[in-house]
Amino acid sequence: AQSVSQHNHHVILSEAASLELGCNYSYGGTVNLFWYVQYPGQHLQLLLKYFSGDPLVKGIKGFEAEFIKSKFSFNLRKPSVQWSDTAEYFCAVNAPNGNNRLAFGKGNQVVVIP
Amino acid sequence: KAGVTQTPRYLIKTRGQQVTLSCSPISGHRSVSWYQQTPGQGLQFLFEYFSETQRNKGNFPGRFSGRQFSNSRSEMNVSTLELGDSALYLCASSPRQGDEQFFGPGTRLTVL
Numbered sequence: 001a002q003s004v005s006q007h008n009h010h011v012i013l014s015e016a017a018s019l020e021l022g023c024n025y026s027y028g029g030t031v032n033l034f035w036y037v038q039y040p041g042q043h044l045q046l047l048l049k050y051f052s053g054d055p056l057v058k059g060i061k062g063f064e065a066e067f068i069k070s071k072f073s074f075n076l077r078k079p080s081v082q083w084s085d086t087a088e089y090f091c092a093v094n095a096p097n098g099n100n101r102l103a104f105g106k107g108n109q110v111v112v113i114p
Numbered sequence: 115k116a117g118v119t120q121t122p123r124y125l126i127k128t129r130g131q132q133v134t135l136s137c138s139p140i141s142g143h144r145s146v147s148w149y150q151q152t153p154g155q156g157l158q159f160l161f162e163y164f165s166e167t168q169r170n171k172g173n174f175p176g177r178f179s180g181r182q183f184s185n186s187r188s189e190m191n192v193s194t195l196e197l198g199d200s201a202l203y204l205c206a207s208s209p210r211q212g213d214e215q216f217f218g219p220g221t222r223l224t225v226l
Contacts, residue, residue, distance in 0.1 A: 099212065100164070101170045
């Protein structure tokens with residue numbers, strides 16, 4: 001079974017600081033990788049996804065993530081956060097063999113202080 | 115396109131009752147998945163339906179069941195409710211398996 005690990009569940013930082021959230025997964029085969037965000041009072045939205053190709057993917061709102069196959073990692077980054085980035089961030093993995101079963105990490109609660 | 119819609123948004127039930135939750139996917143999406151979100155366990159996969167067939171099932175007891183209709187709308191049912199079933203139940207749809215899933219706002223179920 002796939003499992004996904006996210007560390008540092010609570011992150012507090014000031015505006016303009018850089019953000020990096022780690023994501024590691026345990027699955028030996030080919031995977032599709034996602035980062036979702038849940039803003040306060042809103043539903044889960046996709047930030048970015050990786051299926052294949054360039055391991056550095058860019059998403060919405062200035063976020064990017066890098067897939068490192070050898071480390072089973074898919075870390076999320078943003079060079080300069082804004083107060084509006086306060087949200088919970090979830091990493092998710094699924095196997096692309098006709099499987100729609102997303103395995104989620106526990107999430108990172110990010111608070112950006114103005 | 116309209117997003118994924120879920121009804122009702124909030125439900126309060128008592129132990130032993132049963133409940134049915136409904137999900138309407140984005141038009142044209144044939145895959146519908148259900149997830150349970152709790153503070154302790156996070157987001158856990160319940161099951162997935164594609165073209166009216168259950169394709170995947172998570173590690174939940176048989177009290178949790180679902181179905182999908184020919185118009186891709188889906189329902190999930192929980193029988194003999196327990197206090198631990200209190201959670202946010204999320205529905206997600208995608209155009210094909212393995213692709214991005216679009217989530218609805220969820221149904222907040224409280225079991226007293």
